[in-house]
């Protein structure tokens with residue numbers, strides 16, 4: 668529906684789901700799938716700088732390796748900082 672085809676740094680074809688975003692500190696992160704039927708979740712696309720180079724940790728935190736855009740895992744986690 669709102670999938671946008673993109674190519675990663677490893678020449679992998681991936682699909683950015685423009686209808687599914689997570690709010691980050693600097694901009695949105697869109698969910699990226701490795702197939703166009705949304706079966707395989709590949710990672711995230713940083714809308715702030717246009718990078719697919721993002722890291723997700725086990726707590727669900729998303730960070731862009733290019734611009735530092737960050738989505739904190741949980742509200743309660745942020746309150747402890």
Ligand SMILES: [Zn+2]
Pocket residue numbers: 713714715716717718731732733734735736
């Ligand atoms: Zn970024």
